[in-house]
Every structure is written in C-alpha cells, then in structure tokens.
Amino acid sequence: MTGARRRVTQQDIARMTGVSQATVSLVLNGRSDADVKLSAETREKVLRAIAETGYVADPIARRLAARHNRIIGVFTYEPVFPSANSDFYHPFLVGIEQQAEVLGCDLLLMTSTPVVDGRRRLFQGDNRLRLADGSILLGRTIDRADLARLLAEEIPFVSIGRRDDAGGPVPYVGADYAAATAEIVRRAVALGHDRLAYLGLGAGPESWADRGRGFREAVASAGVYGGHFAPPAEGEPVRDTAAVLDAALAAGVTAVVAEEHADGVALFELARSRGVALSVATLGEPTRAALPTAVEFTSLRIPRQAMGAQAVEVLTALIEGTPGDRQRLLPCEVVSGETLSERGN
Amino acid sequence: MTGARRRVTQQDIARMTGVSQATVSLVLNGRSDADVKLSAETREKVLRAIAETGYVADPIARRLAARHNRIIGVFTYEPVFPSANSDFYHPFLVGIEQQAEVLGCDLLLMTSTPVVDGRRRLFQGDNRLRLADGSILLGRTIDRADLARLLAEEIPFVSIGRRDDAGGPVPYVGADYAAATAEIVRRAVALGHDRLAYLGLGAGPESWADRGRGFREAVASAGVYGGHFAPPAEGEPVRDTAAVLDAALAAGVTAVVAEEHADGVALFELARSRGVALSVATLGEPTRAALPTAVEFTSLRIPRQAMGAQAVEVLTALIEGTPGDRQRLLPCEVVSGETLSERGN
DNA sequence: TCAAGGGGCTAATACGAATTAGTTCAGGAA
DNA sequence: TTCCTGAACTAATTCGTATTAGCCCCTTGA
Numbered sequence: 001m002t003g004a005r006r007r008v009t010q011q012d013i014a015r016m017t018g019v020s021q022a023t024v025s026l027v028l029n030g031r032s033d034a035d036v037k038l039s040a041e042t043r044e045k046v047l048r049a050i051a052e053t054g055y056v057a058d059p060i061a062r063r064l065a066a067r068h069n070r071i072i073g074v075f076t077y078e079p080v081f082p083s084a085n086s087d088f089y090h091p092f093l094v095g096i097e098q099q100a101e102v103l104g105c106d107l108l109l110m111t112s113t114p115v116v117d118g119r120r121r122l123f124q125g126d127n128r129l130r131l132a133d134g135s136i137l138l139g140r141t142i143d144r145a146d147l148a149r150l151l152a153e154e155i156p157f158v159s160i161g162r163r164d165d166a167g168g169p170v171p172y173v174g175a176d177y178a179a180a181t182a183e184i185v186r187r188a189v190a191l192g193h194d195r196l197a198y199l200g201l202g203a204g205p206e207s208w209a210d211r212g213r214g215f216r217e218a219v220a221s222a223g224v225y226g227g228h229f230a231p232p233a234e235g236e237p238v239r240d241t242a243a244v245l246d247a248a249l250a251a252g253v254t255a256v257v258a259e260e261h262a263d264g265v266a267l268f269e270l271a272r273s274r275g276v277a278l279s280v281a282t283l284g285e286p287t288r289a290a291l292p293t294a295v296e297f298t299s300l301r302i303p304r305q306a307m308g309a310q311a312v313e314v315l316t317a318l319i320e321g322t323p324g325d326r327q328r329l330l331p332c333e334v335v336s337g338e339t340l341s342e343r344g345n
Numbered sequence: 346m347t348g349a350r351r352r353v354t355q356q357d358i359a360r361m362t363g364v365s366q367a368t369v370s371l372v373l374n375g376r377s378d379a380d381v382k383l384s385a386e387t388r389e390k391v392l393r394a395i396a397e398t399g400y401v402a403d404p405i406a407r408r409l410a411a412r413h414n415r416i417i418g419v420f421t422y423e424p425v426f427p428s429a430n431s432d433f434y435h436p437f438l439v440g441i442e443q444q445a446e447v448l449g450c451d452l453l454l455m456t457s458t459p460v461v462d463g464r465r466r467l468f469q470g471d472n473r474l475r476l477a478d479g480s481i482l483l484g485r486t487i488d489r490a491d492l493a494r495l496l497a498e499e500i501p502f503v504s505i506g507r508r509d510d511a512g513g514p515v516p517y518v519g520a521d522y523a524a525a526t527a528e529i530v531r532r533a534v535a536l537g538h539d540r541l542a543y544l545g546l547g548a549g550p551e552s553w554a555d556r557g558r559g560f561r562e563a564v565a566s567a568g569v570y571g572g573h574f575a576p577p578a579e580g581e582p583v584r585d586t587a588a589v590l591d592a593a594l595a596a597g598v599t600a601v602v603a604e605e606h607a608d609g610v611a612l613f614e615l616a617r618s619r620g621v622a623l624s625v626a627t628l629g630e631p632t633r634a635a636l637p638t639a640v641e642f643t644s645l646r647i648p649r650q651a652m653g654a655q656a657v658e659v660l661t662a663l664i665e666g667t668p669g670d671r672q673r674l675l676p677c678e679v680v681s682g683e684t685l686s687e688r689g690n
Numbered sequence: 691t692c693a694a695g696g697g698g699c700t701a702a703t704a705c706g707a708a709t710t711a712g713t714t715c716a717g718g719a720a
Numbered sequence: 721t722t723c724c725t726g727a728a729c730t731a732a733t734t735c736g737t738a739t740t741a742g743c744c745c746c747t748t749g750a
Binding site: 007009010021022028029031058060061062063064065066 | 707
C-alpha cells in the first residue's frame with residue numbers, strides 16, 4: 001500500500017523497539033554468550049519486531065562486514081541449463097543442491113557473464129565470485145591461469161574434477177579415472193585378452209590424462225601389449241572408425257578401451273556389423289546421445305551426484321578452516337556390460 | 346607471492362598516486378562527463394596504478410553502495426534439480442538463465458529452506474527472498490497466502506504460470522491455455538465432431554481452470570455438445586480409463602480433450618486396441634514419461650523457455666519501475682498430431 | 691581590483707551490518 | 721560514603737565503493 005518503501009534495516013528495528021542498531025545485530029546473531037549480555041526481554045522485543053516486519057539481513061552488507069553470507073557460488077564455463085550441457089551438469093547440480101540444502105546455504109549461479117565463444121569468463125572487470133562465500137567450479141576443462149589466480153587471491157573454491165597444481169594445490173573432488181581404467185584393463189586381462197589398445201587422447205585435460213595413465217600403468221603391470229589410437233584432435237570424435245578397427249585387428253588387438261563413450265559405441269557396432277569379435281569398454285558414462293544401441297556397454301558409472309555433494313563439503317571446510325582433505329578422488333563403479341567378453345567372443 | 350596479502354583497495358591506489366579515494370572511484374567509473382572533471386594526467390596516473398596492481402573493485406562494496414545486487418532469486422517449492430521435477434523445471438530455467446545472462450544478473454537458487462512434505466516453505470524465519478532484488482516463483486501450484494503476503498510486503502516477484510488475484514493482481518507470465526483449448530475444440534468441430542468431452546478436473550489450480558473454461562466456452566460458442574469426465578481427485582491420474590471410454594461412447598462422444606497428457610494417451614490407446622474410432626487431443630506437453638506411443642498426439646507446445654525469459658523481463662521492469670504489462674499470457678502452439686482426426690476415423 | 695565562472699579535485703557521507711571499546715546503572719562489599 | 725563489579729547496552733568504527741557538496745585556484749570580463 002505504501003508504495004516504494006525502502007527495505008527494512010536494523011536501524012528501523014532499533015527505532016521501533018527503542019534500542020540501538022548494535023543491539024539488534026547482537027540479537028540477530030544470538031550473541032548472548034560470553035562477553036555480551038542481553039536481557040531476555042530486550043531479545044524478545046527485538047525478535048518480535050523482526051518477525052513483524054519480515055526483516056532479513058542484507059546479504060551484501062553482511063558479507064562486507066562479516067565476510068560471509070551463506071551463499072555458495074556455482075560457476076560453469078558454459079550455460080548451466082541450455083540443453084546440450086544439461087545432461088552433463090545436471091547430476092552434479094543435484095548433489096550440490098542437496099548438500100546446500102543440508103547446510104542451509106543458497107546457491108548463486110553465476111550467469112551474469114556473457115558467454116563468449118561458448119565459454120564464460122571467470123575473471124572480468126567486476127568479479128562476482130566474491131559475492132559468495134566460496135564457489136564451485138564446474139566444467140570439462142578449467143583455465144589453468146584462472147585457477148592460479150583464484151589460488152593467489154585466496155578466493156575459496158573447489159573444482160569438480162581433478163586438476164593439476166596451478167601454482168599450488170587445487171582443491172577438487174574428482175572421479176578416480178585412473179583406478180577405474182586400471183580395473184577395466186585387469187578385467188580384460190582376466191578374460192584372456194593380452195593385446196589391448198586405448199582409443200583416445202590419453203593426455204591433455206586431467207580427466208583424459210588420468211585415464212590414459214591408468215591404462216598404461218595397468219597394461220605395463222599386467223605385462224600385456226597396450227596400443228594406442230588417437231583421435232584426430234583434442235576433443236574431436238574419432239572420424240575414421242573403420243581405420244581404427246582395421247589397425248586394431250592388424251595389430252592383433254582383441255580388446256579396446258575407449259576414452260569417449262561414443263567412440264567406443266561406434267567401434268563396437270562396426271566390429272559387430274563386420275562379424276568380427278572385438279571387446280570394447282568405455283571410459284565414460286553411457287549417455288542418452290549414444291542410446292540407439294540396445295547392448296549394455298562395459299563402461300563407468302561416474303559418481304556425479306556424490307561429487308557435487310562432496311564439493312560442497314570440501315568448500316565449507318575450506319571456508320571455515322576445518323581440517324580435512326582438500327583433494328578427493330571418488331571411486332567410479334565399473335559397469336560390467338556385455339561388450340567386454342572373453343577373448344575370441 | 347606475499348602470502349595473505351590484503352586485497353588492493355581504491356584507498357591503496359589513491360595513496361600510491363597521491364590522489365583521493367573519490368578520484369580513484371571517479372576514474373574507475375569513467376565519470377569525466379557533465380559535472381565531474383578530471384585532468385587527463387590524473388586519469389592516466391590512476392589508470393596506470395590500477396593496471397600495475399591488478400586492482401578490481403570489490404563487487405560487494407559496489408553493491409552495497411549501489412543499493413541493489415543484480416541478483417534474481419529463483420524459488421521453487423520443490424527441489425530444482427532432483428530428477429522427478431527436472432523435466433518440468435528445466436525448460437523454464439533455460440529461459441531464465443538466458444535472459445539473466447542478457448541482463449547481466451546472477452541467479453540465486455533458494456535452496457536453503459529444507460523441503461518438508463515435498464515442498465519448500467517460502468516464508469520462514471530468515472526470509473532469504475530479500476536476498477535478491479526480486480524473485481521468480483516456479484511451481485505447479487503456489488500457495489495463495491504466500492502470494493498475498495508477497496504482494497503486501499511489496500517484494501518484487503513474478504510467478505511463472507497465471508495466478509488469480511491474491512489481494513491484488515499477481516505479476517505473472519503464463520501460458521494461454523484457454524485460447525489453446527478453444528483452438529483445439531474449434532479444430533475438432535471443423536473435423537465434424539459435434540459431441541465432445543473434457544477429461545480432467547477443469548477447475549482448481551489456474552492452469553486447469555483455464556483449460557476447463559476454454560473448453561466450455563468454445564463448445565458453447567460452437568453450439569456443440571460438451572461433456573465432462575472428471576478424474577477421481579485433484580491431481581490424480583484417471584484410474585478407470587475403461588469406464589471413461591464406455592461412458593464417452595455411450596454419450597455419443599467422438600472427440601475427447603484430455604487435461605493431462607498421460608490420461609489422453611491411455612484413453613486413445615485403449616480405444617485403438619478396441620478398434621473404436623475416437624479422437625483425442627491433449628492439453629499438455631508430450632512428456633518423455635508417456636513416450637511408449639509412436640503416435641504423434643494432438644497436444645500443446647507450452648512455450649516454457651519463452652515464459653522463463655519473459656518472467657525475467659517482467660521482473661526487472663517491476664524492480665526498475667519501468668512501465669509495461671505485469672501479466673502476460675503467451676500463446677501455446679497446438680501440435681497437430683494424428684490423434685485428432687475426422688469424425689468417424 | 692573585484693566578482694563571476696569554471697576546471698580539478700577532495701572531504702564527507704551514505705550503504706547496512708558486525709564488532710569493539712566503552713558507558714551507565716544497580717547492588718554489594720569495604 | 722566510596723569503590724568495585726557485573727549486567728545490559730550503546731557509540732563509534734570498520735568493511736570498500738559511490739556520490740555529492742563544496743573548496744581552491746586560475747581565468748576572464750568589467
């Protein structure tokens with residue numbers, strides 16, 4: 001009714017109840033302990049006025065003064081929601097939201113930076129990252145320089161996905177691709193395969209490098225042959241599946257471990273259509289995009305939801321200075337599908 | 346390098362260059378126009394110092410002074426991400442994010458309220474709604490009392506989905522279900538149907554009431570018969586599809602308009618399996634859940650993404666006091682599927 | 691020689707909450 | 721009566737930036 005009314009402040013509450021702004025602040029923060037004493041009467045008077053007016057502390061002012069506001073920032077280099085990435089981000093966000101709810105934090109999606117060339121800029125003029133107590137960074141790859149700067153400026157953050165040091169250890173919650181890949185190799189070996197190959201880059205971004213390393217180490221320790229077929233370029237899907245298949249067969253390879261799910265699916269389908277026995281395991285999560293196959297692929301189940309939730313945990317530990325691991329690798333479950341079978345089948 | 350260094354402030358820059366903090370602020374905001382004059386020399390001195398130190402304005406302080414934070418709250422009664430609702434909310438969020446990005450706003454997901462009985466409480470002790478400059482409310486139904494309170498407290502908000510007045514007009518961006526339903530009825534009539542029926546509640550929450558009204562009015566104005574089959578209870582799917590079909594046939598109905606997509610699908614499939622000719626149109630969006638059918642249903646395409654985007658527009662207009670509609674109904678496209686056909690087919 | 695009129699800058703204050711160093715007052719001890 | 725102590729508050733300051741009123745000095749015109 002009283003159009004364009006200013007927001008209610010502690011000062012207003014103070015005037016209403018005849019106390020000082022400081023008292024209101026003390027009541028709000030439940031500071032009756034130790035050195036600060038407040039009468040129950042005053043406390044209730046203030047509390048009543050707060051309830052009446054529906055007062056809420058301005059998070060901005062609060063953050064300026066107290067250095068925290070129970071807001072967790074979520075930064076994604078790509079838009080969070082738009083369709084292409086939604087399947088990718090969604091499970092992480094489920095976990096993040098869940099844990100944020102448990103902790104009573106709100107989530108600030110940093111959408112204010114326009115997407116340029118398909119990526120958002122983490123640092124730009126007005127760095128909104130500081131709006132939140134700390135942030136979670138989400139993205140297939142994260143700019144190394146950005147990480148270094150975050151560390152240097154001591155902005156609390158946690159990366160989802162393992163990251164190499166960037167002028168210091170990067171807090172992260174990642175998936176243990178190396179271990180999972182090694183496990184797949186062991187299974188293949190146990191099924192009689194002794195000539196394996198890795199299809200993918202196996203290098204570059206940490207998540208690929210980890211898989212590649214897992215493969216190489218497992219192959220070495222099992223004492224079997226481990227070949228390598230690289231895609232045309234980083235991030236590119238394998239174009240010439242036929243060439244890969246031919247090369248693999250020529251090298252006597254009987255089991256292929258594919259970095260990208262789609263590549264593995266394509267290879268397996270081609271082999272099957274040719275009537276060739278080739279085992280294929282995939283180091284990615286079966287996605288809807290690659291669903292036309294009815295076959296259940298041997299692949300990985302990445303604990304995305306748990307990763308999201310734990311990222312929030314690590315972040316709060318970081319903010320509050322609680323001890324604990326700042327780097328966590330969660331195990332990936334190996335989905336035992338039908339595509340990794342006994343040698344010769 | 347110099348661990349735990351305080352962040353650089355305008356004050357620091359000022360000291361370095363021998364000017365005042367105010368001058369630094371003026372330079373930063375490019376305020377050389379109009380009433381404020383700065384010499385090119387001073388400007389450059391300051392700019393140089395800024396470049397050297399890598400100074401960036403603290404967004405928090407900036408907002409505090411500016412009295413608004415360019416944060417848009419997004420409140421959902423149910424968790425945003427968890428799977429069951431994700432298909433429902435997702436398209437809206439795509440639109441919201443998109444528009445927020447255009448406007449340079451961040452999105453605050455209100456996740457701090459624990460979900461009780463599957464719903465979040467909009468109003469509770471510390472009302473985080475005021476964290477944002479304004480908020481968007483999302484949900485199939487929204488508590489009437491909540492709306493009234495929001496209006497009374499003059500908290501800027503926009504509802505996604507039309508809402509009846511709640512002690513005043515509620516700002517909303519909704520889908521024009523009434524018009525779309527009427528259009529479907531007209532198409533049915535044009536195809537020779539003169540005995541139609543509505544399957545659903547056609548009352549209660551605005552979105553259903555609008556559909557029901559659209560049906561009744563269109564049927565009346567076309568001068569044809571319009572029956573009504575209600576589900577067992579509000580929100581319940583129709584249990585006894587067979588009973589509905591029998592009743593419809595007994596009443597000589599040749600075309601049914603179903604409020605819920607799933608109900609329509611079930612009815613159509615049953616009729617087809619019995620070899621009975623029955624046209625069915627659906628007043629919902631074809632969802633993945635009801636996909637087992639290969640038939641393309643005559644149904645509605647709800648402009649969810651546009652609704653999200655426009656909600657942001659309305660909200661900012663509201664916040665900034667710009668003139669413009671506070672209530673918008675966007676047209677729904679009628680998907681001409683195969684299930685609404687000429688009478689007798 | 692003085693007022694008027696800028697240009698160029700600064701002091702002061704606001705923004706809203708948190709925090710610290712007091713201050714006031716009542717009651718008890720000396 | 722004075723001193724002390726603790727309870728219950730408050731005044732003042734801080735956080736970093738934006739903004740406004742106004743100051744000082746140098747021209748210019750009369």
